[in-house]
Amino acid sequence: MTAEAPPDTLTIAQRAVSLATAAGASEAEALVSADAAQLTRFANSEIHQNVAETNGSLNLRVAIGKRVGVASSNRLDDDGLRRLAETAVAIARNSAELEDWGGLPEPTPIADQPAGWSEATAGATPEGRAEGVRAVIAAADAVGVRAFGSFSTSAEHVAVANSHGVRAAQRRTAGQLLSVMMDPDGGSGYAEQAGVDIGAIDAEVVGREAATKARATDNPVAVEPGDWTVVLEEYAVVDLLSMLAYMGFSALAVQEERSFAEPGRVIGSELVTIVDDASEPGAMPMAFDYEGVAKQRVVLVERGVCRDVVWDAQTAARGGRQSTGHGLPAPNPYGPFPLNMVMSPGTTDRDALVGEMERGLLVTRFHYTNPVHPKLAIVTGMTRDGTFLVEGGRIAGPVRNLRFTQSYLAALAGTVAVGSERRTIRGDFGGVLVPPVRIDGWTFTGATEH
Amino acid sequence: MRDLSQRSLDTAVQLGASYADVRVVHRREESIAVKSGRVEGVASGESEGFGVRVIVDGGWGFASSSVVTAAEADRVAAEAVRIARASATALRERVRLDDRPPARGTYETPIEEDPFAVPLEEKIGYLLAADEAARSVKGVAFTEARFEAQRELRTFAATDGSWTEQTFTHVGAGVEANAIEGDEHQRRSYPDADGGTFTAAGYEYVRGLDLAGRAGPLAEECVALLSAPQCPSGRFTIVLDPSQLYMQVHESCGHPTELDRVFGTEASYAGTSFLTTDKLDDGFRYGSDLVTIVADATAPRGMGTFGWDDEGVAAQAVPLVRDGRFVGYLTSRETAPRIGRQSGGAMRADGWNRIPLIRMTNINLLPRPGMSLDDIVADTDDGLYLASNRSWSIDDRRLNFQFATEVAYEIKGGKKGRLFKNPTYTGITYEFWRSMDAVGDESSYVMLGTPNCGKGEPGQGAHVGHGCSGARFRDVQVGVGKW
Helix, strand or coil: CCCCCCCCHHHHHHHHHHHHHHCCCCEEEEEEEEEEEEEEEEECCEEEEEEEEEEEEEEEEEEECCEEEEEEECCCCHHHHHHHHHHHHHHHHHCCECCCCCCCCCCCCCCCCHHHCCHHHHCCCHHHHHHHHHHHHHHHHHHCCEEEEEEEEEEEEEEEEECCCCEEEEEEEEEEEEEEEECCCCCEEEEEEEECCHHHCCHHHHHHHHHHHHHHCCCCECCCCEEEEEEECHHHHHHHHHHHHHHCCEHHHHHCCCCCCCCCCECCCCCCCEEECCCCHHHCCCCECCCCCECCCEEEEECCEECCCECCHHHHHHHCCCCCCCCCCCCCCCCCCCCCEEECCCCECHHHHHHCCCEEEEEEEEEEEEEEEHHHCEEEEEEEEEEEEEECCEEEEEECCEEEEEEHHHHHHCEEEEECCCEEEEECCEEEEECCEEEEEEEEEEECCC | CHHHHHHHHHHHHHCCCCEEEEEEEEEEEEEEEEECCEEEEEEEEEEEEEEEEEEECCEEEEEEECCCCHHHHHHHHHHHHHHHHHHHHHCCCCCCCCCCCCCEEEEECCCCCCCCCCCHHHHHHHHHHHHHHHHCCCCCCEEEEEEEEEEEEEEEEECCCCEEEEEEEEEEEEEEEEEEECCEEEEEEECCCCCCEEECCCHHHHHHHCHHHHHHHHHHHHHHHHCCCECCCEEEEEEECHHHHHHHHHHHHHHHHEHHHHCCCCCCCCCCCCCCHHHHHHCCECCCCCCCEEEECCCCCCCCCCCECCCCCECCEEEEEECCEECCCECCCCCHHHHCCCCCCCEECCCCCCCCEECCCEEEECCCCCCCHHHHHHCCCEEEEEEEEEEEEECCCCCEEEEEEEEEEEEECCEEEEEEECCEEEEEHHHHHHCEEEECCHHHCEEEEEEEEEECCCCEEEEEEEEECCEEEEEEEECCCCC
16 A cells, blocks of 8 residues: 555656647746655654645746746646646736746756665655654653654655756655653753654654753743853754845845845854755755756855855846756745755864853754844744753753844854754755854843743 | 545545544635736646545544545555554554534635636736835835635545535735835835735625725835834833734734643644643633633634534634633644533644644634724823734743834824834733733724644644734833844
8 A cells, every 4th residue: 555656757847848838838847746745743752643645746837928827736647737738828828027037947967966865765654653753752751751743754756847948857855853852840852853864863862862851951940131152052053044044045135135145245253154055965955946957056154254145047037147056936936045054064062062151051942933124134033942051161950941032143243163063954944954053142032931 | 526535434444444534625726926016926726635534543644645536545545544553553542532413514705706707917907006006105125916815625524424515715915015225124014914914705805905005105104114213122002903913812812722732732843832721720811801812713704714624513603711811722623522622613724635733713802892993092191003013923832922013103192103113022921911901892803814824744824814903002011132
């Protein structure tokens, strides 16, 4: 009772392009995805939700001159494709001209990306995920805390074809095991492992890390909000990168003048280098973007200096640039996006990040962050699942969670140490490879009761 | 659909399921985005598939597929059973559902004008006119106008003989203006940002918004904000316009009253809730005597309105807070028996490939006769009037919140005056609601809502409604952070 072999996504994409052209499109682009995804979720140390889905979808973008239309469907048979082509062409015909339409992308040389696929992940079973979950629960039971979390696996086949000759196909897998653990005395801890290959995920390690932290945060005490030196673990650092990407590292944000990013502007300390690199094995590799353009490595911040942003076909046409391979599926009002962000490691080992801090806070992760003022990169959010007071370079004890209202640019500028080791985190917008960091002058503006 | 559903149920039972249900969902969407005079995106989407949910050996399993065939029905049902058996290997308590009569019948969103039948050129023209009205104001950097419509046909079948057919039509539209000067970026939107306000209605709702008529004054206010003073910091009396108050209700009442969250089943993602079940027994003082909040799945135009929820429980109005006292939760057939109640019908799924979760329906802060929203402003000597949500955040137990709005108007001597930019306010949920000393009457009551309420793993978005009329709160911390 296993799913059928995934359909030949590239053949379907080419067929859709042909049908759209025959229906009257002067340009056509088909993005086809076939995926199988599963997730086993647990709470109160038992599996309470356990799901799987098999899906295929086609996103068809056509242009008639400068009139553009998009239609999507998950009917991939020939009748479905024919109807979709007619719909997309009808939309384009009835749309208004996009005066600065730059056309669909031309073909680019696309490198194979074998590091993005794992047979172990593609062949994952519900029994295997349950085994991993039981290992996490066992770690919780061993110290008397309750385990919550999820173990997800996915395998995706993606193809893009267009009427200019783009022919791109890739397959990707992803796995993630995360756990929040809570103890009866108010403690909570978090741990996560993610990557292309679930064979590299060690459920016992995830369980022990979360359980140990949950126990260590029993009976937290209140500290006053204000400006603090903080050590952010990787789970928190991923939010810095994701939010900065969302607020500013997009060519569309620059073109609309709502971005902080401009080449040559100093936005961080010399310790901060951030790139988007889809060939990095630790950042969930991708060979091409959702417009079929080869992924390029883009230096976003180099030793604190803003260097570039990411581009898709339309923003590149407007800006006189080439796409860097960061397009999202059409229609896309959000513009291009960096989906494989990597922060360079520093030279400070994990113990020294805390050990060199005279007084400050160690933060495991953030919760529910949201931009308050995107152009100033001001973000608010809460700490969660393990916040500790550090005095004299040693952890003095757990503290209650705090709210911050903080410019993430000021955080980059205040970065005084970067960890030498990194972790892959599955962020809100893709795989991210980040080290822990120490930052001076982090502004906490409120507190809660736990 | 009925044959496929029955086949899935039969297969699941044959393989050992003690309970099974099947949803078949067909979703059609249309969206138009205009930016700074350019038609940036016109799109149409369709998605169809089915999902089978089973209980085997006391554990849950769910599988879904976009291939709607009899053979796939067998495969998916079998996969759901296999998954449920895996769940049962890490189980502490067997799943138990409350009793309810089999659900049978049909429901359809009442609409006057089919949004999909309105010619595309007309809808584009409507947005271009609004965009142009905003763009013609000197000092505006960029503008955006959007329209979106969704129609969902959903059938539900269960092994208890339930069979329902429902058709939902939701529409949304909005316009926004942005002004930029140096590091300052101001936005004004109507009736809401990020695509506007959504509601369960036809195109008549979009026509009634009169986006072009509202866009000019809105854009002028946006430009004026660039030179407006920074919102002061301190403790203030604030009056919240419905365009902000609905988000306050959403985050600090809607989410914490989800009973699955209280029981920890969302802990690994969005967190838990401070509204633990002991507070229900104790009649916890959630807000002032003026605070009455109802989860009403029957409210006209609400995006959380339906005939039956996604496990076949009939729509109903469930009191959450009555005269300030906490009295109820959003519940499901699995969670309600644990507090000695019947399901209130709040299980909703985002399409065919997601399981139902406890979701908000229409969480409404009820108006009270006595004072209109204008009366409340006139009754305020010194305060701030905050409108149009810009940012939101709340902690993992739904206690410490912080919101930003697009604009604040100073209130002096009962009159709205000068503008302040970048307003923020923060507080603790129950302290905030206890400070509410005035709520508007029916005259300003509107049904708003959000089409992208996030929850669950894998992630789900929900269309939820919020009715409110505006309210006043005393001694609130305003102006947070360094500016």
